[in-house]
Amino acid sequence: ETGVTQTPRHLVMGMTNKKSLKCEQHLGHNAMYWYKQSAKKPLELMFVYSLEERVENNSVPSRFSPECPNSSHLFLHLHTLQPEDSALYLCASSPGGFTEAFFGQGTRLTVV
Amino acid sequence: AQSVTQLGSHVSVSEGALVLLRCNYSSSVPPYLFWYVQYPNQGLQLLLKYTTGATLVKGINGFEAEFKKSETSFHLTKPSAHMSDAAEYFCAVSDSNSGYALNFGKGTSLLVTP
Numbered sequence: 082e083t084g085v086t087q088t089p090r091h092l093v094m095g096m097t098n099k100k101s102l103k104c105e106q107h108l109g110h111n112a113m114y115w116y117k118q119s120a121k122k123p124l125e126l127m128f129v130y131s132l133e134e135r136v137e138n139n140s141v142p143s144r145f146s147p148e149c150p151n152s153s154h155l156f157l158h159l160h161t162l163q164p165e166d167s168a169l170y171l172c173a174s175s176p177g178g179f180t181e182a183f184f185g186q187g188t189r190l191t192v193v
Numbered sequence: 194a195q196s197v198t199q200l201g202s203h204v205s206v207s208e209g210a211l212v213l214l215r216c217n218y219s220s221s222v223p224p225y226l227f228w229y230v231q232y233p234n235q236g237l238q239l240l241l242k243y244t245t246g247a248t249l250v251k252g253i254n255g256f257e258a259e260f261k262k263s264e265t266s267f268h269l270t271k272p273s274a275h276m277s278d279a280a281e282y283f284c285a286v287s288d289s290n291s292g293y294a295l296n297f298g299k300g301t302s303l304l305v306t307p
Contacts, residue, residue: 085236112293124283124297137291171236178292179244181227184236 084108087172087185094162095193102157102188104172111177112136113155115147118169118187130155131177162192195220195286197267199298207306212256212271214301216284219265225287226267227295228258232280240282243267254278279305 085106094100106113115127129137130149144166146158155172169189173182200215218224225244229237241252248260258269267284281300288294 087236114293121299123299126294129291129293131293136293173237175293179225179287181239181242182237182295183239184229186234186236189234 085172085174085183085185087170087188089188090186091189091191093191093193094159096162096164098162099158099160101159102170102172102190104155104157104185106153106155106172106174106183108174108176108183110174110183111152112175113149113152114173114175114182115155115157116171116173116184118171120168124171128157159190162190164192166190167192194290194296195222195224195288196296197226197284197286197298199282199284199301201301202299203302203304205304205306206274208276209273212269212274212278212303214269214282214284214303216258216267216269216298217265218267218284218286220286220289222289224289226258226260227285227287228252228256228267228269229283229285229297230254230280231283231300237283240269274303274305276305276307279303 088103112131117125128147148156169187171187172185175182196219227242228240241250243260251257284298285295
């Protein structure tokens with residue numbers, strides 16, 4: 082596989098569930114990102130990892146918990162979400178800072 | 194922090210007509226600028242980028258953009274629209290504070306009519 086791969090593509094979960102989103106990049110990049118895309122809102126940067134260390138955390142609620150076990154994999158663990166958390170969650174990677182990001186196809190999350 | 198503003202949330206053009214999508218940036222340092230395209234239920238795909246050097250940047254699918262410092266603009270153009278160009282387009286700027294974040298505009302939805 083090439084590029085950035087996200088699984089699952091679609092996820093429906095109840096507010097009491099725990100689930101995880103997975104992202105894998107095959108580009109040899111050092112940085113990985115989680116973005117949230119809601120209807121009628123700009124893309125929101127959630128988390129940034131560089132060389133497996135978190136470098137940014139933009140005031141994201143604790144019900145979202147990222148994990149970066151190595152430079153190729155990134156997870157977003159979800160628990161006790163709210164309906165307003167329903168959105169498209171996009172993973173991206175980049176060689177480093179001040180460069181373009183390469184995006185996965187996203188996970189469409191619906192919280193019921 | 195650096196930011197971008199995309200003028201017009203919806204743009205409609207006829208097939209074969211010029212496409213012009215507007216983006217203005219706000220930055221206290223020389224910006225790195227990007228245009229992305231998003232098709233329905235897909236991720237974002239890089240169209241083109243400006244870092245340094247030539248101010249007219251050519252990208253994929255016949256798109257190009259010109260960096261104009263005096264106007265703080267980075268508008269996206271294509272001479273002749275195709276039906277397949279219908280999508281959401283996002284302008285973005287690198288955040289010089291972090292070096293990692295891209296700050297995106299709200300997006301412009303391009304409709305191409307026959």
